Amino acid sequence: MKTTIHHRAFQNSYVGLISFLLSFVQTIISVPILLTHWGNQPYAVWLALFAGFSLIQTLDTGHINFVGNQINVLYHQDKEYLKKTLGSAFYIALTMGIIELIFVLFLVVFNQIQNFLGISVGALDILQIKIGLILLIFTWALFGSFGGILHRLLLPAGMLFQAQWWGILYRFLQFLAIILTVILGGNILAVCITYSFVQILIFSLTFLYIRKKLPEFYPWWRIREWKEGLQNFKKSLVLTTNGIAQQLGNNGLILFISNFLQTSLVPVFTTIRTLTNTALSITNVFISSLLPDIIRFHATGEEEKIIIAQNANWFITGVVVNSALLLILPFVENLYLFWTKGILHFNLALFLLLAASISFANFGAGLYQYLVGINHLISQTIITVVRVLIILICSFIFLDYGLVSLGIGILAAEIISSVWLLIFFVNNQLKNFNTCLDKKFIFISLLPPGIILFVTIYFITINKIQWEAVVISLFLLTALYLFNWSILDEQIKVRLADLKRNIFKMPNNRDSEK
Known part of the structure; x- marks a missing residue:
């Protein structure tokens, strides 16, 4: 018996919500611990180091995602071809890992680590x-790249729930390794060692689990063809470009600060951005739970339901995010x-600019x-590249304004990419159904970000x-959201009311979808 959309949204959000809460608690706990035991400068160096590591990893994440998508399709169509795809991907992933390791060794041999990370030699023992x-990249090269591909095998096999919990366990053990090492007096190298050990442990356990649950595909590297692997790698370059652009807008900004401003400012930027991004993380939990239904509406040509669902998304996420941003001010x-133990200086202008950017980003998230x-890879790539270019430019x-320059860039980027480009x-896609987004709802949904932008400018002044x-x-x-509620589709109102009741009590009997 099929369940209603609001039931699926509520049920599928459980693991996503747990994952969000875990990440949030980890951040809340880790920041004061690292600042207290290490101090601002070593913590800043660690953030720069990990940002560099994450940026290098991005070189093969496009390949991981592309092959993962192939696995989802081939599992139900041609398992023999899937085995060849998997085996070919194993050697491409290993090759990419070796290239990444060579790149890091090049930086080390020619003493370019300081320039790459933007850190001073005198800051810590280089x-x-x-x-x-080297240790982080070596571990990733051996286990991480192909491990990310192999993990995707669980999804079409009907083990999404297990895959999600493996991901949660992975992040929890990483967090535990870092925190315990720091509390016990470990330095940055010690943290890298324990972090790498956790990588090896969790990937090894995952490999054993997948081998036991899906023995028909083992050994995964048995059937291979370099031509097949290279073709898939070539096709994945669009995703790789998109991934690199996204990382430049995240971890790339950390390296920007350490290179063009001061490494010591990195913790201020990351902690303030964490505060504002928390609101958007909550939004993503809700959106991800509704996405399968929205895609189904697209596939079946139910254009009216796509627009109704988007209008509901603007209302729900807008109420949550925009209200939270104002209430916390x-x-x-x-x-x-209190959170940073007074070690870090609070940059009000940066926070306000990032908060306003989150409001606009929330509009475009759905x-x-x-x-x-x-x-639709082309639009994703254009949006991501435009976003990072605007931020950097x-x-x-505005570099003379310090961290505020990044806030200005991020706000401008979100207004253009999350509003104009996404609409x-x-x-353009909805034209295929001879329809378009509801202009009235667009206008109403943009008024709250406009209010927050006005307040931001006023408070900065x-x-x-x-x-x-x-x-x-x-x-x-x-007043705006009360009016918004009054013009929502009646069916959406009923489902939202049911969802509200389900938050407090999950019914035993599932209604069939009408």
């Missing part, structure tokens, strides 16, 4: 940084100083996931938070 990065500085779901133009590309302005903004927001 030798432990070099050994640590009067308390955020004290919370931040639209972007729609493009991801229908596998604005950051260079353009999604409407006076350099403080005013209670009166926050209260007035909340009243305006409430």
Whole structure:
């Protein structure tokens, strides 16, 4: 018996919500511990080191995602061809890992690690940084790249639930390894060693689990063809480009700060960005649970349901994110100083700019996931590349303003990429159904980000938070969302009411989908 969309959204969000809460708790706990035991400078160096490691990893994540998508299709169509795809991918992944390791060794031999990470030789013993990065990349080359591909085998085999819990266990053990090492007095090299050990352990256990559950595909490297592997790698380059652009907009900004500003400012940027990104993470949990239904509507040509679902998404995520961003404003500085033990300086202007950018990013989150779901790679790549280019260009133009320059760049990038570009590309797809996004809902959904942008500019101008302005903004927001609720589709209202009841009590009897 089929379940209703709101039931699936609620049920499928469980693991996503647990994963989000785990990541959130890890961040809340790890920041004060690392700052207290290491201090700002070593913590900043660790962030730069890990950002560099993550950026290098991106070179083969496109290949991982492409082959993973192939596995999802071939598992139900041609398992023999799947075995060849898997075996070919094994050797390509190993080759990519070796190339990444050679790149790091090149940086080490020619003393370019400092320039790559943007750290000073006098900041810490550079030798432990070099050994640590080599160790991280070596472990990734042997286990991580192909492990990421093999993990995707669980999804079409009907083991999505198990795959999600393996991912949660992986992140939890990584967190535990880092925190315990730091508490016990370990330095950055010690953290790299324990982190790598956890990588080896969890991937080894995953390999054994997959071998036991899906023995027909083992040994995974048995059937191989270099031509097949190279063709898939070539096809994956669009995804790789997209992944690199995304990483440049995340970990790349950490290296930007350490190279063009000061390494010591990295923790300030990452912690403040973590605070603002938390709101968007909650949104993604909800969107990901509804995405399968939205994609089904696209595949079956039910264009009206696509638009209704998007309108509902704008309303729900808008209420959660925009209200939270305004409510936290009067308390955020004290919370931040308490969280970071007063070791880091709170940058009000940066926080306000990032908060405004999150409001606009939230508007476009559902639209972007729609493009991801229908596998429209060109639009994804254009949006991601434009976003990172705007961030970097604005950051260079306003570099004299320090971290605020990145805030300006991120805000400008989200307004253009998450609003204008996404509306353009999604409407372009909806033209196939002779329809488009509801202009009335677009306008109403953009008013709350507009209010937050106005408040941001005002507070930056006076350099403080005013209670009166926050209260007035909340009243305006409430009025807007009450009006928004009044024009929502009646079926959506019923489902949202049911979802609200399900949060407190999960019914035993599942209604069939009408």
